[in-house]
Amino acid sequence: MMQARTLSSLAAVRLRSVLFGAMLGFVLAMFQAHGTAEAAPPQRFVIEGPELREDAGRLTAECSVTVDDEDGLRALLKDGAVLELRIGMTVERKRSWWSNSEVSSSVFVSGLRHDPLTREFLLTMPSEGREILHRDRNLTRLLYATWRDLRLPLASLHLFESPDGPKDYLLTFNFELRHTELPPWLEKSPGFWSADVVPSEQRQLDYRR
Helix, strand or coil: CHHHHHHHHHHHHHHHHHHHHHHHHHHHHHHHHHHHHCCCCCCCEEEEEEEEEEEEEEEEEEEEECCHHHHHHHHHHHCCEEEEEEEEEEEECCHHHHHHEEEEEEEEEEEEEEECCEEEEEEEEECEEEEEEEECCCCCHHHHHHHHHHEEEEEEHHHHHCCCCCCCCEEEEEEEEEEECCCCCCCCCCCCCCCCEEEEEEHHHHCCC
């Protein structure tokens, strides 16, 4: 009789252990799935503009640049990614019988990373030949103050002066968001990966002056 009770108790303990293990596995799976969903990287650019402005003798372009999932971008940065936004800008004069003639070209470069010690996001912006550092613990607020309010210098207006009257121009903008360093999670097993965080995009505008 005592042996039967002992066996019954052991069976109950094992059953509780199995049930506890199953519940723990379910909770961990849900947690991992939730974490993976939050950490999913962005998939594409979200670009508003560019819109052209003539101001103080210069032609500039105003635009807003971000990604479709800022939570995913935040997760990449907190995991140690060091990123760079590059905007290549070219101004060409249109010609009917020949290839377009380049008037000017420039590149806007802005770096973005996360500092785990201060828990701040750090973003550099070019300004008159030097870099200005912006920092904020709130990534969305930081982007609104920088990438989402860009004023890009294109060319001096005197470059468009012509004794023959107004000419037609083509302005091309190439947007890239790239890793500038191998992400920490790939250092030991690099394998195949793309430096592009999201696919590059291009915008073109016509301009007459």
